[in-house]
Amino acid sequence: MTRPLSFVVAITGASGAIYAVRTLRALLAAGHHVHLVMSKYGRYVLHEELGWEADRESIVEFLVRKGGEEVRNGSLEEHGVNDLTQSISSGSSRIGGMIVVPCSAKTLAAIAHGTSSNLIERSADVTLKERRPLVLVVRETPMNLIQLRNMVTVAEAGATVLPAMPAFYQKPQTFDDLGDFIAGRALSLLGLDHELFERWTGPN
Numbered sequence: 717m718t719r720p721l722s723f724v725v726a727i728t729g730a731s732g733a734i735y736a737v738r739t740l741r742a743l744l745a746a747g748h749h750v751h752l753v754m755s756k757y758g759r760y761v762l763h764e765e766l767g768w769e770a771d772r773e774s775i776v777e778f779l780v781r782k783g784g785e786e787v788r789n790g791s792l793e794e795h796g797v798n799d800l801t802q803s804i805s806s807g808s809s810r811i812g813g814m815i816v817v818p819c820s821a822k823t824l825a826a827i828a829h830g831t832s833s834n835l836i837e838r839s840a841d842v843t844l845k846e847r848r849p850l851v852l853v854v855r856e857t858p859m860n861l862i863q864l865r866n867m868v869t870v871a872e873a874g875a876t877v878l879p880a881m882p883a884f885y886q887k888p889q890t891f892d893d894l895g896d897f898i899a900g901r902a903l904s905l906l907g908l909d910h911e912l913f914e915r916w917t918g919p920n
């Protein structure tokens with residue numbers, strides 16, 4: 717089993733809240749510690765797409781409702797998006813890597829240009845400068861030239877762009893299956909083992 721570690725997960729205001737929920741579920745079920753940061757519109761898509769009522773249910777209760785009791789195997793620390801005093805603002809924090817899921821074109825642009833103006837952008841900046849894995853689950857379609865160039869910029873700086881493009885050769889039956897495909901690819905990029913989907917091993 718992989719040694720439990722701390723990871724940063726950021727949720728921004730792109731469509732695809734299911735990818736965030738399945739990624740959090742996978743990390744927490746495996747017993748890891750998660751530093752969670754949500755932008756204003758990241759919270760909004762969790763509400764709009766998956767029905768999270770933040771005033772009635774904590775994020776952990778919501779994840780348990782969506783992902784089952786095994787979510788409680790890990791631990792989750794939520795940080796305010798505008799609070800730059802948190803440990804994950806600093807390169808000295810002991811973090812195994814960061815996933816931005818889903819990643820909006822706006823946050824992609826901010827990371828590409830190193831603006832560090834909120835905790836998501838700062839933490840991504842730190843992840844890059846410390847040469848830790850940074851996975852951006854970018855979701856927008858179609859893409860303009862600015863967005864395409866920003867993806868090249870972050871890739872050149874060391875991030876991995878993991879577009880929210882699930883595969884269909886595993887014959888997904890549910891939205892959770894689609895979410896698990898992206899979650900599994902993101903976990904692999906952090907160096908974590910998982911069994912979130914059946915790997916392709918060739919024809920028959």
Ligand SMILES: Cc1cc2nc3c(=O)[nH]c(=O)nc-3n(C[C@H](O)[C@H](O)[C@H](O)COP(=O)(O)O)c2cc1C
Pocket residue numbers: 727728729730731755756757758760761764819820821822823855856857
């Ligand atoms: C319902 C909804 C869906 C959205 N979907 C996307 C999307 O898929 N991709 C994207 O780049 N922006 C999308 N946006 C726009 C972003 O939320 C907006 O650009 C916001 O400023 C992003 O800020 P953030 O990165 O700090 O969350 C969406 C907005 C709303 C309200």
